[in-house]
Amino acid sequence: MPPSAEVPYGALDLMILKTLESMGPQHGYGIARRIEQIVQGSLALNQGTIYPALLRLEQKGWIASEWGTSENNRRARFYSLTRAGRRQLQTETEYWTRTVDIVHRLLGRT
């Protein structure tokens, strides 16, 4: 399996937070679809894996959820970013940028 197939640890959380920031409240399917569009097959992602991630983020208080109605009139649980989540996204973004930067420099691609 090529190395690109794995989701780096913590990346999924960041992707979810970023998705919610840019798209506003979303249901699980919406988030999964959006992430899939972005990664465009470069990561092997089972859509189901976002649910444990969503639960984990909700337990940490970074996202909130409530039941609502989806665009095609289905009952769905909508997730939204909380204030703490926004802060966390910022911290995490900085962290990732720095990490990516370091890795880039290490690989001599600056």
Add this chain to the structure above:
Amino acid sequence: MMTSLRTLLSRLRGTFAGRRSEIELNAQIEAHLDALADDYVRRGVSPGEARAAARRDFGGIEQMKEACRDLRGIALINSIGRDVQYAVRTIARNPAFAVAAVITLALGIGANTAVFSLLDAVTLRSLPVRDPEHLLQVVKVEGTVRRGENYSYPQVRALSEQRDVFSGVFGAGSSPVITGAPDALQRADAAWVTGDYYETLGVHPVAGRLLSARDDQPGAPPAAVITEEYWNRLFSRDPAAIGRTIPIEGVPVPIVGITPRGFGGVHVGQIADITLAVSARPQLSPRDALYLGPGANWLRLFVRLQPDVMEAQAGTRLAVVWTQLATSRRPAGPALVSPRLAQFTLALVSGRTGSSPLREQFGPPLYALMVIVAVVLLIACANVANLLLARAAARQREIAVRLALGAARSRIVRQVLIEGMVLSSAGTILGVGLAWGGSDALIDLLSTGRMEPVLLDVRPNGHVLLFATLSAMATALCFGLAPALRASSTPCASLLNQSSSRIFGSPGRLASTLVVCQVALSLVLLTGAGLFVETLHNLRTLDAGFRHEGVLLARVDAARAGYSGADTVRLYDELLERARQIPGVRSASFSIITPPSGGGGISLSVGVNGHAPRQEEFHINGVSPGYFQTMSTPIVMGREFTSGDNEAAPKVAIINEAFAARELDGVSPIGQRVSLGSPPGTRGEMSIVGVVRDAVYETLRSGAPPTVYIPFAQSQGGNVTFEISADRGLAQVSSVVRSEFQRRLPRTIVDVRTLTSQVEATLVQDRLMATLGAGFGTLGLLLAAIGLYGLLAYVQSTRAKEIGVRIALGAGRARVMWTVVRDALALLTTGAACGLPIVWAVSRLVGSLLFGVRPFDPTTIITATAVLVAAGTLAGFLPAYRSASVDPMIALRHE
């Protein structure tokens, strides 16, 4: 930090809200799959394929659910919860096993908890006061030996002046008072305390005020503090009780305050309903003025140190004050510490648990009982362990399957241990219930025959529940560990390959070992029970020198009823005359002391026939004519006292054989002259008119001391007890005596009891050990027999086929039975052999509790072994019979 706390809380919530979250998650998954499938349909995929594609995209639903579950709950709690549920289900599937195990454990844990709660109440529990750890008691010691703990009122007052060392000093004595309306007099336990009692203890009133130094001044008006329980009993918690008066010794005393619930004074074993200042004592009863004097040592002494004072410093100060008190001459009378007491030094000991005469009396037996019940619990554990082993054997296949499917061995061990925990918890809950009732029965046993019942609070408290919980956990480990380890070490492949009937395998060395241990331990219990029963029997059948059957005792208090001097003697003679006229009364008498309740002996100079007197220890009693007849004490030589031996007549004495043997060197005693405490040849000299058989004086154990009896009329007088011997209708005679005597003795309570109950009261410790020792011995024997039966029955069931073959090949039924009985006997003899060294070691520890029997008594041990073997053989008989009745055809076809 906040985040992890929030996560924890949300997980905890999730643990309990598991089911709802599960439903919500399912709904989300459904919605997600639907939406995914819709997308595929929109792209032109057929609905069926769209669904399959959606599933593929979604990934493993169950893994994802499990991941969510792990996140939701705290994984360990959840999985333990599942194990507990599983354990409860497995246990419930086999109710006979569950009931047997739980009852066995309940008996074991209940017995332990009951005895522990008594031990806790008597010796371990702190007084409900402020900072009990720093309360100290002052005791008298000689070297390292305790020589008493009672002090006189002036001594306590002298010590309480040492404020630079002690932040608080108080003395407390207990002595019942008579209270209630004149027509319904009753005794109440009372504490007499010095002024700083409550302040030093740090007890605060629930209503009113408590006694202070102002109440303990000469002439201060009497004031009573009552306990919350007494307030409840007498006044139904009426707040207006404060300021009301209660009659104490006929004097109305105002109630000034109420102490909090649970506080009953510093004397454990008594609950002082009423607390009064020592200085008020003469006002309530003028003849009690002597209790304020230097001659009456009756107060227990407690202190608290100043914060910066070390115990050693305080000890030095105590020694200085004690010496000062012993040497300084007072203007009137002798020093406050007598020369004899000055030989002792004062020592500080912990006062955390208060003081109790019960402790010395019941401490050793209670610790012995604790060991006994612990052994019972061990036997019970072995039974449950064997039950679990048998079940584990039956479940080996299940366990093998679980191991094969990848269950961790630790998980299997945990599962079996949790089953043990569930069983022991159920046993403990039932056991604590049993203990609750049981400890009351124990206290009744302690109180039998006592004038004042033993009052102890044995409601299950924190200590006791902690003890029960710890013993439950210890037992669960004890009986669960062996089966658990065995279960997990099962080699699964070999088991799965075997046919079902072979899985059971051999009964296991472990099970046999457990039964051998049970047998050994029950031999210890049975021998102990035998020794204690023998002790009680020896004491009861001991020739005490008097007969207690059919004799009533009536204790009268003439002084309290207002008699004094010659009036008292006349009253006694009159009462004696009346008693003799009551129908059914054979004879009657009175005496200063009635055995076996005499105090310690006295030490006086004894001079015989004008020889130089020697200081000797002996007992003395003043008795009326007819005493020896009433007590059925045989007169060996000479005569009994008559009414002629009055104060005007020449002084006479009757001695017992022990006194004659010690003092008279074989000279015929009659007519010899003896002087006690007075120089020979003076008026105090008495001539011996009779010799009586030795009679017990103080306790049955200590035997008969050298004793001198003098006519009551020639003694210094005092309160007496009447002995009334009746040949029929003791109860009826008793009520006649009570009403006849009561009429002449208003304002007092006439106590009528049987001499038998007075004798029994001195045997309370022995009765406790004999009754409970025998009870627990039987219980242990029963449990061991059940254990043996279980093992043999199990072996029999696994060997049915082999036995069938043997019977088919012509083995006689008797021979088949013998093989099972032989197994039983082998286990029994091995167990007994292992038990003997334990018996030898343990029985020596209880030597001090025995009487008339050696600790390692061969007869007792042989009897115990015989009982054990008989019970064991009986237990083996049923499996043996079943073996013999195996139908070979059925057994062989069964395979």
